Amino acid sequence: MKDPIPKAALQDPRLRVIFDSFNHLTGKDLIGCFDPLAMWNADRAIVAHGLEADPVFFYGNRMALQCFEMDFDAFVRLPSRLSAEPLARPLRARLLDEVTRRGYVDNYCGVRIASSGNRFTISDGTVWNLVDAMGVCHGQAATFVIQPDQPAP
Numbered sequence: 001m002k003d004p005i006p007k008a009a010l011q012d013p014r015l016r017v018i019f020d021s022f023n024h025l026t027g028k029d030l031i032g033c034f035d036p037l038a039m040w041n042a043d044r045a046i047v048a049h050g051l052e053a054d055p056v057f058f059y060g061n062r063m064a065l066q067c068f069e070m071d072f073d074a075f076v077r078l079p080s081r082l083s084a085e086p087l088a089r090p091l092r093a094r095l096l097d098e099v100t101r102r103g104y105v106d107n108y109c110g111v112r113i114a115s116s117g118n119r120f121t122i123s124d125g126t127v128w129n130l131v132d133a134m135g136v137c138h139g140q141a142a143t144f145v146i147q148p149d150q151p152a153p
Contacts, residue, residue: 104128
């Protein structure tokens, strides 16, 4: 039996900001037309963190939770910096600074770490600022795929 989809994964109003800001900044479609269930079931990981001093994830879709080996409740308590290994965190921080300046970065790849300690390689990533129609920033988001059959270095 599949785990039920957490209500917050479908009802958070920032889901629309994730969708709209991706489409606006990149000129591409994240998932076609806006549908929280389609975001949840996308064949790419989609994650987003807020604006806290130490930003915490507020969203991770089904694919992201599988990659990070976490349930939704645990994932949305995770400071996003902990998604990367300690030695990779300065590079990740520079990437996020570049996203802040440019709006988004495409073709990102890197290594992330699951709750079990397993490392996995992400590719074809886009990281973008979450900016609503009024110009208010809500954080940053990313979408990526996992490199199949390639263990992380």
